[in-house]
Amino acid sequence: xxxxxxxxxxxxxxxxxxxxAATHVAPPRITSIQxxxxxxxxxxxxxxxxxxxxxxxxxxxxxxxxxxxxxHELRVVRGHPLLVKAAIEAVLQ
Numbered sequence: 001x002x003x004x005x006x007x008x009x010x011x012x013x014x015x016x017x018x019x020x021a022a023t024h025v026a027p028p029r030i031t032s033i034q035x036x037x038x039x040x041x042x043x044x045x046x047x048x049x050x051x052x053x054x055x056x057x058x059x060x061x062x063x064x065x066x067x068x069x070x071x072h073e074l075r076v077v078r079g080h081p082l083l084v085k086a087a088i089e090a091v092l093q
Contacts, residue, residue, distance in 0.1 A: 042091075043090060044089070045089075046086065047083065047085070050082040050083055057079055058079065059084055060076075060079060061079075063075070063091070076088070
């Protein structure tokens with residue numbers, strides 16, 4: 001009598017996968033955040049051309065404040081081109 005079947009042969013041992021990436025480190029925990037408060041407020045000077053064209057709009061800027069309180073990066077998010085320059089100049093003051 002013949003017995004038909006398959007033999008289970010041991011294969012190569014599985015080794016744990018090693019990653020070349022650094023292990024994940026949790027970011028430092030922030031316990032409190034204080035919003036920046038302006039030292040003084042400077043209103044933008046409305047450009048004469050924008051007045052003549054009766055342009056009004058909100059200019060939205062995004063900036064990075066340094067620990068010294070000064071703006072280190074400033075970019076325009078949105079706003080009418082005739083008003084952007086005046087808004088940037090006011091914020092930088």
